[in-house]
Amino acid sequence: MADLTAKRTQWLRGVLDLAVLALLAENGEDYGYALLQRLEQAGLPDMKAGTLYPLLNRLAADGLLQAQWREGKGGPGRKFFVLTDEGRAALAAYGPEWTAFAKAAIAVVERGVNR
Secondary structure (H helix, E strand, C coil): CCCCHHHHHHHHHHHHHHHHHHHHHCCCEEEHHHHHHHHHHCCCCCCCCHHHHHHHHHHHHHHCCEEEECCCCCCCCCEEEECCCCHHHHHHHHHHHHHHHHHHHHHHHHHCCCC
């Protein structure tokens, strides 16, 4: 079996869109580096900026996020992201579906692990 880091990367790809939408729904808005930190704090480590930034741009291109550059206070400017109405609708529609899927997958894995 692949090493654990590679497995975690695969698992994260399946939920990253929803995780980012959920974090933005929770916080209202954020910028990429702060989202990386919040993902790690939430127990989803090993996320690379080279993965997150293209995802944020794709979600914005899909109309799920709106991006806005802001001047930095004593530092560089930052690109902030906020959910659009479409992003909220996608989270509301797919979030419960993902949760049900994850619970079913957990139940199957636990049956084997707990034997």
